[in-house]
Amino acid sequence: MTDRETQLENEKKEALAALDDIRTTEGLETWRIAHLGKSSPVMQAFSDLGKLPVEERPLVGRAANTVKQALESAYAVKSEQLRQAELERTLTRERIDVTLPGRAVQRGRLHPLNQTLREVCQIFRDMGFQIYRSPEVETDDFNFTYLNMPPYHPARDMWDTFYTDKDGVLLRTHTSPGQIHIMRERAPEHIRAILPGTTMRYEQLTARSEIEFIQVEVLVVGKGITFADMKGTLTDFAARAFGKDARTRLRPSYFPFTEPSAEMDVECFVCGGEGCNVCKGTGWLEILGCGMVHPTVLEYGGYDPQEFSGFAAGMGIDRSTLMRYRVDDIRHFRNNDIRFLEQF
């Protein structure tokens, strides 16, 4: 082994030892200049090759090359180590408390009544029903007389009515006046429509009773429409609204504008029929009133009751929303308290 070779071997040992102690990229760069730079011993060895005797040149050249490669690869390893370490430090430094609350985004929402109303409308649309609307301030004739309630008819008591200072003008107590409007527009075509809208009744404002509420009226008029059709249609609606296994029942009731009349109950979705506060221990929830359109109403609507028949149904959006979310006070809906609305 020549002196040069020994020097190179020593240089390698020293350089590698020095590399071990380096902890920073700056230190590494200084090391690189010192041990792999132009004036480093290894590079110096290459440039000094010409000065060596010819026979030593290959030996020293090879030795210098070996040392250079060793240092270069050690450098690469160290450099990668430092980069990793640096990244580790950065990542640690950048660590955040992910349990801090996120930035507030204000989400818009539909009012719960409008949500329910939409669902009901959508179900009936799916069943081929059209949507029809009519005024909220109505005449006595449309609200009562044409619906088979001439003045002083006992059934007028079923609705506590807001009257206006104009004779014969009132706030509609139900969406049923729309039946006459749509019939007069469509006769003698047949009808398959729903009539949603706000209605008003003279009630005391309490947790259980409201003066304004949203109703949806259902109306089918045609030839050969039967009670069985009504039962099937409304059962279908209930299955779509309350789940396909929802049990329903029809029981007789009275509305002046239908005959026969019925009320539809659905098995209480809170207790499953066992009886609870919501269903008042009965296991049933009343969801809609319905019946075969009264001949007098058909006549007022411009249809010959000999030839045409139909059915109608009406349901309260407020009440069903109330039951669905177990709302304890119906006034929440129109108070629009943001703390209430934000829950939907």
Place this chain on the structure above:
Amino acid sequence: MKAPLSWIKDYIDLDDLNVEQIAHYLTMIGLEVEGIRLVGLPKPEAERHEFNYEGLSWDREKFVVAEVLEVLPHPNADRLVLCRLNDGIQELVILTGAPNLYPYKGQGPLAQTLKVAYAREGAMLYDGHQPGQVLTKLKRAVIRGVESFSMICSEKELGISDEHGGVIILDADAPVGTPLVDYMGDAVFDISILPNMVRDASMIGIARELAAVTRRELRLPEGIPLPQGDALSKRVSLEVRNPELNPRFMLGMVENVQAQPSPYWVQRRLNLAGMRPIDALVDATNYTMLETGEPLHAFDYELLCKRAGGNLPSIITRTAKQGEMLTLLDGTTQPLDESMEVVADSVGPLSLAGIMGGMDSGISAQTQHVLLEAASWNFINIRQTLSKLKIPSEAGWRFSRGVHPALAEQALRLCLLRMLAWGGGRLVEGVLDAYLLPPQDPVVTLTEEEIISRLGAEISLEEAANILTRLGFTCTLQNGQLTAKTPPIRLDIGEGLIGKASLMEEIARIYGYERIPSKRLAVELPAPVFDPNLETEERIRDILVSLGLQDTVAYRQTSPQREARILPNQALDPDLAYVRIKNPISPDRTVMRRSGLATMLELLEYNSKFRPSLALFEIGPVFLPVDGQLLPREALRLTVGMAGLREIPTWQTKTAEKRDFFDLKGLLEAFLRGLHLPEVSFQPAEHPTFHPGKCAQVLSGEQVLGVFGELHPMVQEHYEFEALPVLAAELDADLLVALSRVEFEHQPLSNYPAMVEDIAVIVPEEVSAAALEAAIHQAGGKLLVNVRLFDVYRGEKLGLGKKSMAYQLTYQAFDHTLTDKDAATIRNRIVRALEREFGAVLRSQ
């Protein structure tokens, strides 16, 4: 209507059915049972109870009929007595404080024992000394040195009524030792009576329905035979002046009666049915009314004689004279008018026909001779009178729904029977019966085809006839046609087609709605008709929700005062036409609203105490009276309201930024883009609600969509806003619907690169941003594809009354890459135009 089961069972055999089953039958034929009160009977076993039960069940072992053999004084207390009592098993001595036993004290063994309801130790009953119904267990105790472990019960303790003034003295034939529940255990059905089923607001009516649906026999009670003879006509005369208003009027008479207590079973039934027992005479009229559905009225004959002053008393039914007054049994004095029917004598009105008797002629504890009225009245007339006078009246409730005149006779015969049985006395021979206008009971025909085509169920004519017969109709079947004559107990069956519908309901009801099949509509779908308003209204909601706004549903009813709050001076405009409510629910809801803004400001005010940042909207009609039109125009309004901070502050918020005019404007811009409204523009505007310098109107083309801005400081003062500022917009939603587009041409995309450059121009202050931008677009032409204002600067360097507006301009062509030269050409065009139009000076490039 409260119907005790024991009473219904007088007319129909129901022993094999339990309370739950009977209630189910009732509900499913239209007599909805809203609740069941147990008065002794046990709650029935059932897999599932469909009714709400309350009340008390009497344990068979613990409650029995007993007899008091002797009443002894208590050694240490005056207000207590000791009763020697036989409970059927043994003799015991029982302590009681019942005042109604005092009279028997010290009489020695009673000649006729007193039958009582006896509760043994451990019985569960209601505490008689506590208000309401507090369940308690009978325990052994020592009271004033005497041991007590059982008791003789009052009605309150047994849950029959709230009477606790004494113990119950049962009728003398009560069997000693029998479990009390077997002797008089009961359940009361609380039945909701539908308006067309007033005939069933009676025990017989309910029994008839049950008999029809369960196919059982109905046992109608027999009254006395109609008394024949002319004795009555010599005691009183009768004249009916308006048969239209008074189709029938009957009088009967009992003399030498006594107003003594009714038998206990009668009192108990009346209590359970919700009426207070008074005495035999009053009880007889009430009992008969509950039994038959026909309200009756009893006159004190002697009082009528006195009024007649020696002449033959007369009964005249007529309309009242204007100005006549009548003091009724409830103590009120009512002014009568010519529309009201009264029962009068020669002196004046005696009673308000079909509604309430008068104070001066009714029976009392002193009455000896009773003149009994059973009549029928025109239900419309009764309703009119009721609605004028607003008197709560059981008789009025019934007559205003229509009571068949035939019931008068049945009720008269039954009531006379009760009076004789409970009050003693003697029947006066004969009745007076003015039946001047018998109703035509409708005869209705039906075919099987009609039934099937309306009900959709295969119900044979025979079955239909069977059902109707059970309901009392007289039916004949001939040539495939059913002819049914309406029984003289009801007035709800129509004629012709309406009658067919009525019968269809009767058949379906008793046949059972649950047995009618469910079918899907087989008729073809009607031609489509769309309600574009609704579709767009929903689209408006969706867009606003997507922009982060909360949807609300608002009351239509408000007051002019509430709406005037949106004006700086809150002045009420007396000429402002409102839909005014005649019977408002409260002083702050007297009209239908005209202003969506007023609604929105109230919503913001209410909610500003809960959230520092609010963004709400509401869609709904306002009601605008139109001259010469009966109904108002219902104009759909969209209102948007914002208040307070731009964002709800979080831990990251350094300085919470408040909203300003441009938050609302930005929202409206985004919203209107969503509706694809054509040519949207904004102009300064004036509106009393808004700050004069921060108010704008928004237009589509020439049409004004609405107005928005920041609240006028004076308006703001009228409200208690905790979040400020308040911004609001009110838009014409009908117009939005009409102008919104669902079809439009999209903007093509260019494949060539865009060039972006900034320019700033100095212009006089009064040049509006809109005018400037319009001019830039105009001059820039088609290649100028975007203009974005990114800075507005004012400063001394610019000089007073000047501002610098900095725009980022984007140029792009669809057919080639633009060069710097192209860009310079456009820019120069723009700058020259701005110089020319506004005296603008280019500030930098």
